[in-house]
Amino acid sequence: MLTAHGIIKSFPGVMALKGVSLEVGRGEVVSLIGENGAGKSTLMKILSGIQNPDEGEVEMEGKSLSAASVTEAQTAGLALIHQELNLADNLSVGANIFLGREPCRFGWIDQKKIRQESAKYLSKVGLKVPPETLLSELSLGQQQLVEIAKALSTRAKIIIMDEPSSSLSQGEVEMLFEVIRELRKGGISVIYISHRLAEVQELSDRVVVFRDGENAGELGPEEMSHEAMVRLMVGRDVSQLYQRTAHDLGETALAVNGLRTQANPYEEVNLELRAGEIVGIAGLVGAGRSEVLEAIFGMTPAVAGKVHSELPKSPREAMAMGLAFVPEDRKAKGLILDLNVEQNTSLASLGENAKGPFVNRSHEVALCEEMTEALAIKTPGPWQKARFLSGGNQQKIILAKWLALSPSVLLLDEPTRGVDIGSKEEIYQLMEKFAREGMAILFVSSELEEIMGMADRVLVMREGRLNGALDRSQFSEQAIMDLATKTQS
Amino acid sequence: MKKFLGILVTLVLLYILTSIIGDNFLSAYNQEQLLKRTALYGLLAIGVSFVIITGGIDLSIGSVVCLVGCGVPWLITQHQWPPVMAVIAAFLVAMMIGLWHGFLITKVKLQPFVVTLCGLLMYRGATRGFTEDKTQGFGITHSELRELATGKLQLTEQFGLPVPFLLLLIAGAFAWIFLNKTVWGRYLFALGNNEEAARLSGIHTDRMVTLSYVICSSLAALGGLLFILDGNSAQPSDFGNFYELYAIAAAVLGGCSLRGGSGTVIGVVIGAAVMQVLKNMINLADWLKSHLEFLVVGGVLLVAVIADELVKRRVRK
Amino acid sequence: MKKFLGILVTLVLLYILTSIIGDNFLSAYNQEQLLKRTALYGLLAIGVSFVIITGGIDLSIGSVVCLVGCGVPWLITQHQWPPVMAVIAAFLVAMMIGLWHGFLITKVKLQPFVVTLCGLLMYRGATRGFTEDKTQGFGITHSELRELATGKLQLTEQFGLPVPFLLLLIAGAFAWIFLNKTVWGRYLFALGNNEEAARLSGIHTDRMVTLSYVICSSLAALGGLLFILDGNSAQPSDFGNFYELYAIAAAVLGGCSLRGGSGTVIGVVIGAAVMQVLKNMINLADWLKSHLEFLVVGGVLLVAVIADELVKRRVRK
Amino acid sequence: GEKKDQPETYALVPPSVSNFWEICRKGGADAAVELGVEFEFVTPESITDQKVKVEDLLSKGVQGIAIAPGDPANQTGLINDVASRVPLVTVDTDAPESQRKVFIGIDNYEAGWLAGDLVREAAPEGGEVVIFIGNISQLNSRQRRQGLIDNLVGREKDSSRYDVPGEVVKGDRYSILDTLLDGVDAPKAKANAADALTKHQNLSVMVGLFDYNAGQILEELKQANKVGEIQIVSFDEHANTLAGIKEGSIYGTVVQNPYQYGYQAVKMLHRLSEGDHSAIPENGVIEIPARIIKKDHVEEFQRDLETKLAN
């Protein structure tokens, strides 16, 4: 019922789409996969009227949508869940769900109807907050659920989901799948974009693969093996995603005692990491994992507690202890989007390497070259603004920025959020390499597969407290989910 | 309520303080004065709060006050326009100015500060041009028209509600309904917070932003009209100087964040009232000198915003 | 170069235009005047551009000019302070003001617009208070000190470089090195772009922001000092009025985005020069009335930013 | 470029913008027409800007400048600098220490003193007085106010005296309770008048010393129904002031003669630039006395003013 044909779209300097096609039938769940920067989001923006194609045809039920506006695409029955959250956090959850489509009479908003209707959609996606709650009070993951509820409420015929699960954990993802299956039964189609191939396998009727702005192939239900997908995406095998080798652990590298975060001031967190160890933190959305990392790094200073012998009150103090932190939201907190690759890479170590008050240019140039090489960062040059790099490469720049300081402890919050499988593999290899060289790594992830693949040990959080720990030998999805959802005595 | 509680407390405290240290502060005459002044500046402040809610700013308010305040009597007395026509023309021009600001900001993508800074210079300059820098006023004529600013709705023998205050109540009610009950108000708050999100939700953000500038300029025109009708004399080089800053200060006192996305009409009006009570206090209290006005107003403004911030922070914890 | 090419072209065009329509525009005397005025306003503009780069704004510049411009002669003539002491005191006060702004903005988390708006009111109010609203100046005394503003470095018999212009060159060179070659300059750009990310990278963002306000107030103090040394007369009630707007306008013309994170010293100085050539043109051209100054300056400013934006957009495509 | 056979140009630079100076401009322009020369009238924003405007006039190459210095004590250097290049006269406010050739006008202190006479006439049995003024940092306004105060409290003439505004100055019959400043903001001036009415219940006279002040006071008295109870004394010839005098609600006003200031200044500059120094009076001052205008001859005055301003 939706066909896009021969779509071409260029941006200054890049040709994002070089004539791709996509077809979606009624009640079909089509997954769209591809590396970072393959053009998935661009095509979705074109379908939903946010951008218009340079060339090509979009048709919905026989009607052309090639030059449609957002509203026209909406009326035609298309809804988009954005990859980057697009909500107004000064409004209530309900107001966000119906933003731009408020039930109203002569401009007068029907508040009651908004409350009732949005409560319905919230329960569908499993978000247990009242519709009057201010959006700013929700965590990133919860906000993503609101974004999904918003799309559902449009009663669209086709819902496009651009990485809806990137900040969701197992529980919410299952809830989401339930919703999608229900939609399918009701004859509603879904275009699903994700870098989590297991999800794709489980969910889709068909997989479309993009590579470098072109169609790289399609896989039917029977052909959807992990290997086949990866091969079409990356053009090579990525069979060994998680490669861990055993090595000896060193001294204690990080000791956190009695840490009480601002979000959960009544729960104490204690943990210890040894040099060379990789520890994962699992838990549901809003379990308080990010808060713990942020408190350790002094970003939102903790209410009480000690990291080693003191409480870091600013990132600077934490850095002095040899800590480094890659935040969850790379655009808001990780990168300086309008500085270039070189300047972003050198930012954290700039002071340390300065010649008096002056920037040490030769060191900066060398550092950037070294890091681009070591982390295989794909950029046209050190002068490129960080804004214009793909997500995976942006993530690597943030890593590079911290590695320049050779930290002893690396804190990673969702290190592969929105990163394609090829880059993921590279990031995992880097984590493994750093650990082997004696770095301690503490990482938060909502992807169980990733946690189990990479961690030596996993800590599970539930409602702000450390609910248990599992060794590699005890790993199972069931065990982790139990700890994440049930109170332990 | 929560949002303007702080400023309300400030107003009440200032009120009590002034009734103690100021002579005859509570007299009917003085209260009428306060209501009228609050009305005049309050209208400007309500206008600019629309713009501030969208995350913009309007520095041209004082110059629009000048343009209308000088232009209307100029049309009427020098060019014999019928008063109604002159007033309509003034509002049309103000709306054109708002549209023009909106166009430059949304289509040409200039920054509001820059656009309205140019406006600040140009509208005053234009007024000085067409009036040839001559003082404007109605002389002793047109007192019916001037009733709009000087008239009162007598409630008791002593005390009457000034007409401008009634206008403020009407404009305030409209603004409140607009912002809190209609979709457009919601759109303004949404886009002030996250313009991209609002646009992607199918909201015509450009139109809404432009609308806010049109409202702001129109209320500035209403303010300018009332100022000249009340005082009957306007010198193009000075009339309305700095009024944008008073309006913005009142809006900020009233809880508008210059980052956009928040603000309440009631708070803004209370903010305007605080400024007027303060100025009144300086004149009525014995030991406050008239030339210290800036110091006192600035100081109280600062204390109020600091207190507000600290209280908010305490509440958050 | 790319960033200030637009404004450079504007300056050159304006220069050519004025030399055609203005009488004696190219005379040595007039060129000296232009250099001096560019220097005075340019110093303010460089100061505010530091603040703008961090994404802030400083509305108190004009009032700091007033405070220093009135305070220094007041100390020297009314209180017999040695000139050097008075000047040192002025700079200390200005730095305290900058620190205070920085404190309120970074620690109390008030918005720069609000903090410096209060400053705008308070510093002028305070000056009017301690001078008792009396005009300040050096009379016919202290001409050695005044050489700092009135002196010239004679290059030819006709033409000399005004000392303030030399000061501008020095300050400009320092600012350029600071912004482009030092770690702190990099930090300013980084935090102007994304303060949170900068803080997370271990930058003392609070200190850097505070530093920018200190630099801004100090340069405003230097400007105020030169203005009074040059003009020798300062009325507390209007000395420096609106200078912050001229400084901000020059900075914006020179390529600073009020969203923070961008700006060049050279552009800002050229921006200041454009404004001065423009005013000079109005005075020198026969058919331009001086009361149209605001209209012309506002209009040219607007045309320049529109043209700049359109050119940038074309280039991007 | 330099134009060769361009007629001579004389310029007049006031310290600020107001009605008063518009009349002055007309006088200068009329004189220029009579002489067949060019006349320029520039309007600075402030005293600082006054300097810029003067320098630009020098750049431009005018043959003579008339200036009304906002701050003569401190502008002496500027005035001397100009005087060394082209003929220069001061109008309205003198700079006696400078090398100005001629001063045309009247001492503002004397004019203020005259306003004091008006107050004495308006309220012969004495009473409370409040003064309204735009600002008092300019010398002419400060002196104007001081002349008024000194007259009312019966002091010796001394134009360098200064009573800080806000402090009560008491004489035998008159006490000056306050001086309210409005920063040349008319609505603020009106609010000041109202606040004075609120605070001082026994006011006898309200004196407006900037041209718009009396008009604003009158508006407020009308709205407060107090016209006649309190006398208004004014300064300068604002249209609202004249209308108020005509209807009897303003007692009178002190007018200087700005038209003559402008007219005489241009004539004098022309003679000076032609090398004719014979017209310079011995003491260097051409006094154009201030006058008191009251109801009896206000119509005549207004008619005269209108004919001068017409065409």
Ligand SMILES: Nc1ncnc2c1ncn2[C@@H]1O[C@H](COP(=O)(O)OP(=O)(O)OP(=O)(O)O)[C@@H](O)[C@H]1O
């Ligand atoms: N507004 C824009 N301006 C310039 N380049 C853009 C813009 N939007 C996208 N691009 C570029 O177009 C290409 C395709 O981007 P797109 O966002 O569609 O990738 P994607 O497949 O969604 O990747 P990801 O998996 O990282 O989300 C990238 O090279 C990107 O840098």
Ligand SMILES: Nc1ncnc2c1ncn2[C@@H]1O[C@H](COP(=O)(O)OP(=O)(O)OP(=O)(O)O)[C@@H](O)[C@H]1O
């Ligand atoms: N600034 C804040 N104000 C109020 N509550 C907050 C704030 N930040 C987080 N919270 C709350 O703290 C809890 C923990 O949030 P946090 O982001 O640490 O969770 P998380 O486990 O990392 O989940 P996510 O995957 O969504 O990031 C959530 O319930 C969230 O609502």
Ligand SMILES: [Mg+2]
């Ligand atoms: Mg994408």
Ligand SMILES: [Mg+2]
């Ligand atoms: Mg998190």
